[in-house]
Amino acid sequence: MDMYREDVLDHYENPRNQGELTGKDVKTARDSNASCGDMVQFYIRIAKSSDRSPKSAQGSELIIAEVKWKGIGCAITTAAASKLSEYLQGSSLKDIEKMSEEEIMQKGIGFEVNPGRMKCLTLPVKVVKKVFTHTPKI
């Protein structure tokens, strides 16, 4: 099965950045997939970038400083959320906000699935989009 590539299975078996975040600077959102009951929740801490931040070009822009997520999901949803969490970490908030769902999927998840499984792949993306529609003003 092409869908179940080695890296996908690795992210499924060893999901990165699982957990929760708390605090005033943390925004969170959750959603579930009506056809299977799978649920994903993302926690994102936004901060002003420091010079040590690897992905920030300008000194004072807002970046995604920390990402955690939790959920119940299939291999596709789990691997997608895990890969996405790695991609988001350290990214410029502006850049991510500008991206469409398709772009986030391509750049942040980077693997493809059968049409029947698209909902598994898009669930974490939708949740992340939802987080940013309520971004806190810092």
Added chain:
Amino acid sequence: MFNPTVIKNDFPILKRVVNGKKLVYLDSGATSQKPSQVIYAEKEYYEQNNANVHRGAHTLGDEATRMLAESRQTVANFIGAKEQEIIFVRNTTEAINLVSYAWGLDNLKTGDIVLTTVMEHHANLVPWQEVSRRTGAKLELVGITEDGLLDLDDYAKKLFLKPKIVCIVHVSNALGIINSVKEMTKMAHKAGALVLVDGAQAVPHMKVDIKEIGCDFYAFSGHKMLGPMGIGVLWGKKEILESMSPFLTGGGMINEVYPDHSTWAELPEKFEAGTPNVAGVVGLASAINYLEKLGMENVRAHDKQMIEYAIDQLSKVTNLAILGTSDENKRSGSVSFEYQGVHAHDVATILDSEGVAVRSGHHCTMPLHKALGITASVRASFNVYTTKEDIDALILALKKVKTVFGK
């Protein structure tokens, strides 16, 4: 003689190839495939007889009207009902909505109890949630035992709440469990409640006699019993149907129309507003003829054989837990399981790559899955064309899950 291998030849779609593999269709619980006889009956209707019913003073109109009436008689005979008690709807969901709105809105009030079960398909739960919200009635659910059977002690207890109506599934679509609807109806009637039975998963596999059950409403779909999609049946007791207001109004269901009010047609037309799905009805009657030719006793015997064989073979697969009782006498139509450590959707995708079609997810029974403590399951479901070889193909394909996930 009942031979599923020979029966298979009547179903053109089962010759299909999927992902380079011969299709093994184990998703009949979602919808059954259709034999050539049914497909031909619909085609023949459109090629030879199509006209709107009742209204045309011409030959085709008469033919269509006669075919609708004859098909209604076929459906009535099949479940032991009277012809005017057979209401054609789109599907089971619409049949239950008809009762929840047309009976519920007029007969439920604040504080009344509607009793259903945690095992229901969303079709027999959500309409009751909605009508309860509108009327102020309270919805109560009967729980399940560890074996996945309805908890009859809990049922007896909840009947003390004096529900106005009890809504139960005859055969669970997610667990394949057969509920003792006859006894449950008796108990409900003693408590003064009406009884609606959701028969969508029962009618395809066993002889259903509504008089024997004794219930007040019985709902089922054509498409799960070898018939076309878009045609379903609500059966209801004549006196109750007559006392009810119409569900949908408009053409076809009226007696006389004045500028400011109207009077209703007799049963069954009172509940069939608009142009009926005559082709669907004709196809459904053809499916019933097909099933009766096979004999419903033989259909049920084969159903039990498939369940027994599937449970037997699936029990040998490691990391796999079968949901519900393993007694085939208490089951019909399907076997659901949880593949431990691998999500149901992933299992289904891998099976599909081997040509094996199953259902994965919560099968429109979210409260039931929650009660079982799982998020999703895999369901293999059967019909008259299912063979032991199909189940063998499922078992073989499950080995690939182990290869991919190492579990």
